[in-house]
Amino acid sequence: MSNFEVETWSGLSSGGITAVPGFKVAGVHCGIRKNRDKRDLALIVADRMCSAAAVYTTNKVKGAPLLLTMEHLSKSQGKARAILCNSGNANTCAPDGLAAATTMVNAAAKELDINPSDIIVNSTGVIGVKLPVDAILAGMPKLVKSLSRDNIPAAEAIMTTDTFSKSWAAQFELGGKTVTLGGIAKGSGMIHPNMATMLSFLATDCAITPEMLQKALKASTIISYNQVSVDGDTSTNDMCAILASGTAGNPLIDTENEDYNNFLTALNAINLKLAKEIARDGEGATKLLICRVNGAKTFEDASKLSKSIIGSSLVKSAMFGADANWGRVLCAMGYSGASFDPMRVDVSFSSAMGDLDVCKQSTGLDFDESMAKGILSEKEVTIEINLSDGNQAAEAYGCDLTYDYVRINGDYRT
Amino acid sequence: MSNFEVETWSGLSSGGITAVPGFKVAGVHCGIRKNRDKRDLALIVADRMCSAAAVYTTNKVKGAPLLLTMEHLSKSQGKARAILCNSGNANTCAPDGLAAATTMVNAAAKELDINPSDIIVNSTGVIGVKLPVDAILAGMPKLVKSLSRDNIPAAEAIMTTDTFSKSWAAQFELGGKTVTLGGIAKGSGMIHPNMATMLSFLATDCAITPEMLQKALKASTIISYNQVSVDGDTSTNDMCAILASGTAGNPLIDTENEDYNNFLTALNAINLKLAKEIARDGEGATKLLICRVNGAKTFEDASKLSKSIIGSSLVKSAMFGADANWGRVLCAMGYSGASFDPMRVDVSFSSAMGDLDVCKQSTGLDFDESMAKGILSEKEVTIEINLSDGNQAAEAYGCDLTYDYVRINGDYRT
Numbered sequence: 001m002s003n004f005e006v007e008t009w010s011g012l013s014s015g016g017i018t019a020v021p022g023f024k025v026a027g028v029h030c031g032i033r034k035n036r037d038k039r040d041l042a043l044i045v046a047d048r049m050c051s052a053a054a055v056y057t058t059n060k061v062k063g064a065p066l067l068l069t070m071e072h073l074s075k076s077q078g079k080a081r082a083i084l085c086n087s088g089n090a091n092t093c094a095p096d097g098l099a100a101a102t103t104m105v106n107a108a109a110k111e112l113d114i115n116p117s118d119i120i121v122n123s124t125g126v127i128g129v130k131l132p133v134d135a136i137l138a139g140m141p142k143l144v145k146s147l148s149r150d151n152i153p154a155a156e157a158i159m160t161t162d163t164f165s166k167s168w169a170a171q172f173e174l175g176g177k178t179v180t181l182g183g184i185a186k187g188s189g190m191i192h193p194n195m196a197t198m199l200s201f202l203a204t205d206c207a208i209t210p211e212m213l214q215k216a217l218k219a220s221t222i223i224s225y226n227q228v229s230v231d232g233d234t235s236t237n238d239m240c241a242i243l244a245s246g247t248a249g250n251p252l253i254d255t256e257n258e259d260y261n262n263f264l265t266a267l268n269a270i271n272l273k274l275a276k277e278i279a280r281d282g283e284g285a286t287k288l289l290i291c292r293v294n295g296a297k298t299f300e301d302a303s304k305l306s307k308s309i310i311g312s313s314l315v316k317s318a319m320f321g322a323d324a325n326w327g328r329v330l331c332a333m334g335y336s337g338a339s340f341d342p343m344r345v346d347v348s349f350s351s352a353m354g355d356l357d358v359c360k361q362s363t364g365l366d367f368d369e370s371m372a373k374g375i376l377s378e379k380e381v382t383i384e385i386n387l388s389d390g391n392q393a394a395e396a397y398g399c400d401l402t403y404d405y406v407r408i409n410g411d412y413r414t
Numbered sequence: 415m416s417n418f419e420v421e422t423w424s425g426l427s428s429g430g431i432t433a434v435p436g437f438k439v440a441g442v443h444c445g446i447r448k449n450r451d452k453r454d455l456a457l458i459v460a461d462r463m464c465s466a467a468a469v470y471t472t473n474k475v476k477g478a479p480l481l482l483t484m485e486h487l488s489k490s491q492g493k494a495r496a497i498l499c500n501s502g503n504a505n506t507c508a509p510d511g512l513a514a515a516t517t518m519v520n521a522a523a524k525e526l527d528i529n530p531s532d533i534i535v536n537s538t539g540v541i542g543v544k545l546p547v548d549a550i551l552a553g554m555p556k557l558v559k560s561l562s563r564d565n566i567p568a569a570e571a572i573m574t575t576d577t578f579s580k581s582w583a584a585q586f587e588l589g590g591k592t593v594t595l596g597g598i599a600k601g602s603g604m605i606h607p608n609m610a611t612m613l614s615f616l617a618t619d620c621a622i623t624p625e626m627l628q629k630a631l632k633a634s635t636i637i638s639y640n641q642v643s644v645d646g647d648t649s650t651n652d653m654c655a656i657l658a659s660g661t662a663g664n665p666l667i668d669t670e671n672e673d674y675n676n677f678l679t680a681l682n683a684i685n686l687k688l689a690k691e692i693a694r695d696g697e698g699a700t701k702l703l704i705c706r707v708n709g710a711k712t713f714e715d716a717s718k719l720s721k722s723i724i725g726s727s728l729v730k731s732a733m734f735g736a737d738a739n740w741g742r743v744l745c746a747m748g749y750s751g752a753s754f755d756p757m758r759v760d761v762s763f764s765s766a767m768g769d770l771d772v773c774k775q776s777t778g779l780d781f782d783e784s785m786a787k788g789i790l791s792e793k794e795v796t797i798e799i800n801l802s803d804g805n806q807a808a809e810a811y812g813c814d815l816t817y818d819y820v821r822i823n824g825d826y827r828t
Contacts, residue, residue, distance in 0.1 A: 061748030061756040061776070093744055093776050127741025128778035236745050313727070313815075314823055321824030327541025330507055331650050334475030342475045362475070362507050364542035401727075401824075403817050409728055410735030410815075 009269045016151035016167030019182040020203045022047045022245050024147040027157030030139025032088035032125070032132055039157035041136060043143050044083040044201055045112060050243040052080035053214035054120060055221050057238035063090050064097030065121045066239060068105065072117045078210025081118040083201050083241055084108050085158050086136060087186075089125040092236045100131040107137050111144040120241045124160055124186065124199060127236065155184040158199055161408065162186050166277040170266040174250035174259045179206045181263075183242075183270050187278035198225060200240040200274055206263055207246035208253040215256075216264045217242055224271035227303065227396045228279050229311040240271075279397035280380075284404030288380045289319055291396045295387040301338040302394035308336030309383060309396070316401035319381060324349055324372035326358040329383060346386040351378035423683045430565035430581030433596040434617045436461045436659050438561040441571030444553025446502035446539070446546055453571035455550060457557050458497040458615055459526060464657035466494035467628035468534060469635050471652035477504050478511030479535045480653060482519065486531045492624025495532040497615050497655055498522050499572050501600075505537040505545040506650045514545040521551050525558040534655045538574055538600065538613060541650065569598040572613055575822065576600050580691040584680040588664035588673045593620045595677075597656075597684050601692035612639060614654040614688055620677055621660035622667040629670075630678045631656050638685035641717065641810045642693050643725040654685075693811035694794075698818030702794045703733055705810045709801040715752040716808035722750030723797060723810070730815035733795060738763055738786035740772045743797060760800040765792035 017025050023046050027039040052073060056066050073080065084105060091097050101121055109116040123131065146153070155165035169182040183202035208216070221240050246252070253260050280288035291309045296302035309315055312332035318325035326347045334342060347359035353375045358367050375381070431439050437460050441453040466487060470480050487494065498519060505511050515535055523530040537545065560567070569579035583596040597616035622630075635654055660666070667674050694702035705723045710716035723729055726746035732739035740761045748756060761773035767789045772781050789795070 059745065059748035060754070061744050090741075093741060093773070093778060095777055127745065128773065236748060313819075317820050317823030320820060323824070327504075327507060330475050331473060331541065334473035334650060340474070359507070359542065363509055364507060401820055403820050405727075406731050406734065406815055406817050406820060409731030410737070 009265060011170045011172045011266055012269050012273065013169050013171065014167070015169035015182060016155055016184045017044055017182045017201065017203045018149045018151040019169035020180045020205050022205060022247050023203045024149060025151060025154035026143050026146040026148065027153030028139055028143045028146060030143070031135035032086055039153060040086055040088045041139050041143055042085045042154040042157035043108065043147065044154060044203060044243070045147055046081050046203065046243050046245045048245055049079050049081055049118065050245045051208055051210040051213045052078055052120065052241070052243050053210060053217045054239060054241040055218055057235055059236045061093065061236045063092035063123060063237040065091055065101040065123045066237060068098060068101045069120050069122065072119065075117045078214065079118065080120050080243060081114050082108065082112060083120045083243065085122045085124070085199065087124050087158055087160055089123055089129055089131050090127045090237050091123040091131040093128045094130050097131070100133045103133050104136045107140045111140050122199060122237060122239050124158065124237055151184065158184065158186045160186065161283065162281055164281060166274050168270045168273045170270050172262060172266050174206065174248070174262060177248050177250040179248040179250055179263070180204060181206065181266050181270060183274055185274040185278060187281050198228070198235060198238045198278060200225065200271065202242040202270065204242065204244045205246065205248040206244050206253065207248060207250050208244050208263065212253050212255070212260060213242060213244050216260065216267055219264060220267045220271045223268060224275040227307065227394070228275050229307060229396065229398045276397050279399050282399035283408050284402040285399030286320065286402055287378065287400050289398045289400065290380070290382045291385070292382060292393065293385045293387065294393045295389050296392040296394070297339060297390035299392045299394055301340060302392050304336045304338035305333050305340065305385065306394045306396035308332045310398035313401055316398065319376060320400035320402050322373050322376035324356070324358055324367070324369070324376060326364070330359070330362065340387050340389055344388050348384045349375050350382045350384060351375045351380060353378055423679060425584045425586045425680055426683050426687065427583050427585065428581070429583035429596060430569055430598045431458055431596045431615065431617045432563045432565040433583035434594045434619050436619060436661050437617045438563060439565060439568035440557050440560040440562065441567030442553055442557045442560060444557070445549035446500055453567060454500055454502045455553050455557055456499045456568040456571035457522065457561065458568060458617065458657070459561055460495050460617065460657050460659050462659055462661070463493050463495055463532070464659045465622055465624040465627045466492055466534065466655070466657050467624060467631045468653060468655040469632055471649055473650045475507065475650045477506035477537060477651040479505055479515040479537045480651060482512060482515045483534050483536065486533065489531045492628065493532065494534050494657060495528050496522065496526060497534045497657065499536045499538070499613065500550060501538050501572055501574055503537055503539040503543055503545050504541045504651050507542045508544050511545065514547045517547050518550045521554045525554050536613060536651060536653050538572065538651055565598065572598065572600045574600065575697065576695050578695060580688050582684045582687045584684050586676060586680050588620065588662070588676055591662050591664040593662040593664055593677070594618060595620065595680050595684060597688055599688040599692060601695050612642070612649060612652045612692060614639065614685065616656040616684065618656065618658045619660065619662040620658050620667065621662060621664050622658050622677065626667050626669070626674060627656060627658050630674065630681055633678060634681045634685045637682060638689040641721065641808070642689050643721060643810065643812045690811050693813050696813035697822050698816040699813030700734065700816055701792065701814050703812045703814065704794070704796045705799070706796060706807065707799045707801065708807045709803050710806040710808070711753060711804035713806045713808055715754060716806050718750045718752035719747050719754065719799065720808045720810035722746045724812035727815055730812065733790060734814035734816050736787050736790035738770070738772055738781070738783070738790060740778070744773070744776065754801050754803055758802050762798045763789050764796045764798060765789045765794060767792055
């Protein structure tokens with residue numbers, strides 16, 4: 001099943017983590033952020049032990065909470081009950097980072113009466129500044145007391161300069177049982193700069209082993225979050241984590257059977273929705289860019305090409321200016337490292353305003369510039385490439401490069 | 415000899431191609447560009463056959479003139495007499511590009527009474543638009559008639575939105591003979607968008623075989639132009655080419671002897687100067703950024719790290735805002751793919767206003783924010799990294815990311 005088919009899958013619904021029975025969430029302001037109206041501490045708790053899986057940033061410089069989470073999931077052999085996350089400070093390259101992460105986890109564990117190693121933890125915010133652990137400790141009782149079946153406070157508490165919170169849910173049948181899957185995510189933003197962290201937290205009542213959960217999560221992030229680029233900077237704190245409680249009562253998924261595939265489809269559908277929302281809400285963005293590459297020899301080639309195009313500063317600037325500058329698209333393909341025939345590339349632009357072919361067999365076509373301008377002025381624009389080289393395809397998701405991106409990231413931290 | 419030592423080498427002087435005896439250049443307006451005050455056709459001619467060498471863009475999509483030049487240098491076994499280049503149109507992904515390049519070369523060859531295959535040719539400008547060959551043919555007699563010992567017209571005729579022309583020369587002794595080396599270059603810019611072409615044309619009277627000339631040119635571009643990033647987009651038409659006439663009378667360099675090394679030092683010195691000018695004059699740039707990485711295990715690691723930092727949109731935006739945001743520097747190192755110990759990184763910022771350590775052993779230091787702001791507000795800023803991992807070093811050159819970059823590249827083409 002391709003990611004294009006996943007997107008039209010019918011099981012999606014609004015709602016997030018709390019669409020899943022047995023999960024409560026909370027989000028409060030504890031004082032890491034100066035603005036008292038901004039929540040900065042989030043908690044997700046399952047009413048029983050869950051299968052757990054996580055994927056992490058590939059950045060060699062990893063935040064202290066990620067290191068602690070890896071240790072926890074290794075010690076518990078893929079089991080966990082809660083996810084704890086603050087915003088406003090990344091606890092990365094900061095003094096005593098691991099001790100600070102441990103302290104906040106211990107406080108939550110005590111308040112929840114669970115093992116510290118059953119907690120997945122992360123932080124998002126400024127790099128290199130000491131985590132204000134005292135604020136987190138002071139806020140912990142309030143956080144745990146406010147646990148409820150309302151998804152919004154947690155979705156908001158992990159936001160940085162995201163302009164909207166991101167939540168999706170899905171329901172589907174496995175072995176005659178209804179299974180629910182829900183997730184929340186955040187994209188890039190900042191109070192202080194240094195934040196471009198991508199976070200996604202998911203919950204499900206599906207019965208699935210930690211091994212199969214990890215396998216599904218990894219497969220799903222490859223076609224969703226890993227295909228997003230806002231500015232080419234891979235954060236130190238990226239994480240996608242999932243808890244699976246098993247209360248749906250479906251036959252335990254312990255191999256790559258049909259149930260596994262159905263679960264993966266739902267997971268892909270949610271992750272793609274959240275990934276696109278992260279791209280659409282990229283720093284300073286005025287539009288969502290989708291780059292679809294068809295006709296590639298391998299998925300890897302299609303993926304490399306789509307990501308190279310979506311990551312090009314020149315392409316992104318042109319899209320901001322609604323300029324049908326397809327030469328930059330070919331240029332970005334050429335330096336992508338992917339295998340393709342540079343003389344046989346077709347390019348078209350599309351949006352709600354229509355479709356327009358601009359390049360055929362690597363040679364420019366005469367086209368209506370005002371029609372191009374109209375198509376590219378929409379809020380969601382697709383750059384479509386055809387390679388006539390094979391039958392593999394991939395999509396990447398990004399946004400335009402705008403004055404506001406420079407303003408947001410050029411502003412002084414204080 | 416490191417590139418830091420090369421920069422303090424004493425043989426450099428102002429002047430360009432025409433500092434070298436036996437070379438004439440010309441630059442005229444032939445009508446490719448609309449603005450009649452902008453020269454758009456350049457020619458460099460030696461008074462005899464030269465050893466010739468060139469390095470080209472690694473982009474898989476290569477401009478038609480590059481393909482023709484490769485064919486010429488292969489046919490002539492590394493000999494050439496002239497370099498022909500227009501600005502305003504890249505002759506890339508354009509209808510009948512190879513025929514157009516051949517036609518312009520044939521016209522120059524006829525006018526100069528030399529073989530077409532003795533000409534190195536390139537074009538820089540918009541991609542995907544048919545080259546106006548008629549304008550070039552009409553301008554050719556005037557171009558050849560205006561050949562002179564004045565370097566400026568050619569240096570100007572290859573410019574696109576460069577804000578200043580770039581020329582350097584050097585003199586040094588080989589075997590008791592004075593050898594001269596001169597060069598001109600252009601960086602990124604546009605009339606129409608799509609232009610981020612880097613061009614560098616060099617001339618020398620040194621006696622050197624084509625093989626040694628190619629070897630020296632390749633080695634030199636690795637530490638100079640290949641360490642420049644303005645926006646991460648590798649053009650389809652990048653080229654660095656050199657002609658060596660041999661009239662200096664030095665013992666022919668046909669092996670990697672001491673003379674070769676002395677020649678390479680001079681070549682490095684000029685190429686580094688031109689490369690830095692390209693970075694300083696990057697689209698929309700307000701400052702030159704130099705990133706020096708010391709103490710790496712290998713040159714490759716140092717090079718990858720320095721280029722990753724200089725290419726990060728978040729680092730570049732922070733430098734525009736004079737924000738000492740060293741967390742982004744560590745982040746960019748972490749995703750560079752280079753080998754280093756992420757827990758043992760020192761970072762400092764320096765400029766004419768002073769030096770400031772901001773991170774020691776990957777942990778933030780308390781520093782004076784107003785002093786940091788002062789240092790980073792200068793026109794030339796160095797980001798210095800120490801890894802304590804070995805004794806290899808590299809430098810990369812770039813510029814800040816500004817509103818003007820977005821404006822220049824977001825503007826509609828017409």
